[in-house]
Amino acid sequence: MSKSYLESTPDENGFFGKFGGSFIPPVLEQPFADITQAYKELKDSPEFIKELKYVRKHYQGRPTPISFAKNLTELCGGAKIYLKREDLNHTGAHKLNHCMAEVILAKHLGKTKVIAETGAGQHGVALATAAAYFGLECEIHMGEVDIAKEHPNVVRMKILGANVIPATHGLKTLKEAVDSAFDSYVPQADKAIYCIGSVVGPHPFPMMVRDFQSVVGHEAKEQFFEHENNLPDAVVACVGGGSNAMGIFAGFIDDKEVELHGVEPMGRGEKLGEHAATLTYGEEGVMHGFNSIMLKDENGEPAPVYSIGSGIDYPSVGPEHAYLQSIGRTTVGLCNDEEAVDAFYKLSQLEGIIPALESAHAVGYAMKLAKTLGKDKTILINLSGRGDKDIDFVVDNYPIPNAKF
Structure with a gap:
């Protein structure tokens, strides 16, 4: 019996045809390999599936x-x-679908902190919510332009306990927030996980976020x-x-x-x-x-x-x-x-x-x-x-x- 599209795509290296993969500095190769391995272990785990189902039904x-x-x-x-x-x-918004799962993954890896970027603030709010629920520290990077434009979400993130860090370079929007978050994550990779907010980034995130969504x-x-x-x-x-x-x-x-x-x-x-x-x-x-x-x-x-x-x-x-x-x-x-x-x-x-x-x-x-x-x-x-x-x-x-x- 042939596998479904979702079961067979991407390949083991995270490629969708010629797109995808992982092009990251050596310092990040092991942290991302750890995330990939943890996801492989968790995604079919009865305990993980049970916890995620409970959260989705009774909390989300x-x-x-x-x-x-x-x-x-x-x-x-x-x-x-x-x-x-x-x-x-x-x-x-839809963002909590993958944020709750990513924070469970972070706990499985023994991490105490989650780091992410946000554009409109929905991913930031969702991750701050998940971090509060599971008791982890949360750091959100957001472009200065978007901080001014999406003020209600900035307030929500802060109320939820997140540290909101403005990205002040370039156009001061989503790309710059990603740059800022990656720069912050590198020296903290031992204790933190970078919870990418979309089906982008190095493998396994395009696959993992898709599966959670x-x-x-x-x-x-x-x-x-x-x-x-x-x-x-x-x-x-x-x-x-x-x-x-x-x-x-x-x-x-x-x-x-x-x-x-x-x-x-x-x-x-x-x-x-x-x-x-x-x-x-x-x-x-x-x-x-x-x-x-x-x-x-x-x-x-x-x-x-x-x-x-x-x-x-x-x-x-x-x-x-x-x-x-x-x-x-x-x-x-x-x-x-x-x-x-x-x-x-x-x-x-x-x-x-x-x-x-x-x-x-x-x-x-x-x-x-x-x-x-x-x-x-x-x-x-x-x-x-x-x-x-x-x-x-x-x-x-x-x-x-x-x-x-």
Whole structure:
């Protein structure tokens, strides 16, 4: 019997085709080898599985439901739109799915501290939450620009006991936060674990985070059958690093009849530095310890990027997303700032659900896609996070529209 996609991909060295792998300095080779070995030991351990199931059910609030967006569907006039409600996961986003598991892994390795980067702050809040729950020290690196923009999440992290360290170099956003976190981790690798916040970084993190996030897709597949007695025609999720997308794609990746759409941030336009549409405009390159598709400047270095969504303004992308696009399994879509804000307000005023700006990119693209499909078709969006963190920024920069659409 042949193995499923998730069982057979990546290979033992962490490659998805030519993408992925581990390109790290010698000082980090042993810590990452230890993490890989610990994950292999834990992932099929009955004790680990039992603990994770307990945490997800009795602490996180899983399973999260699927909601039919009736009013949004009627507005678009095409395919039926459904939402996988990761905004209802504890801490308000999908990030806790892998953070709780990563902290259990850290405890298994005898670590006393977790270190991570964060963009929009959702990963930082989730890791601070997991660290508090399991009694570990937590250090979060965040770009100065994002600290100002995502102030509510910064306050939440501090209340939860995390030490928030600003990244003050470069563009002062997500890439710089990753740089800062890696620099801090190297001299602390004996007592700390770097809990990468997406399906990026050196092996085993792209595989490990995908596997921990796959609960989203496995739940969604079963739940969607309850609604439609069928699979969705299309699954849509935003892609920066790409953890929420891989999480929901995992449930449908072997179902070839289901189209998988990863939505990139088109920002303010096509000019380099005005968007973060890596798969659309990038080329192959190594960054932050893995080979993938990345946006490069004229010197071949990581290019400046921009998006209204702080969690998706990253100049590379998870290697599995690069691989799936290269073999034609996924379709890459685009959503710009204006479309994302429009979707933010429409979902809020039509469905009573305020989405994260990152998730609003998936909603904005799905609204365009729905109009091209017949009413007999269905779209499932991974609503990866709630928009509490974004409301001040949005209303300060984009006036609240009249609800009469």
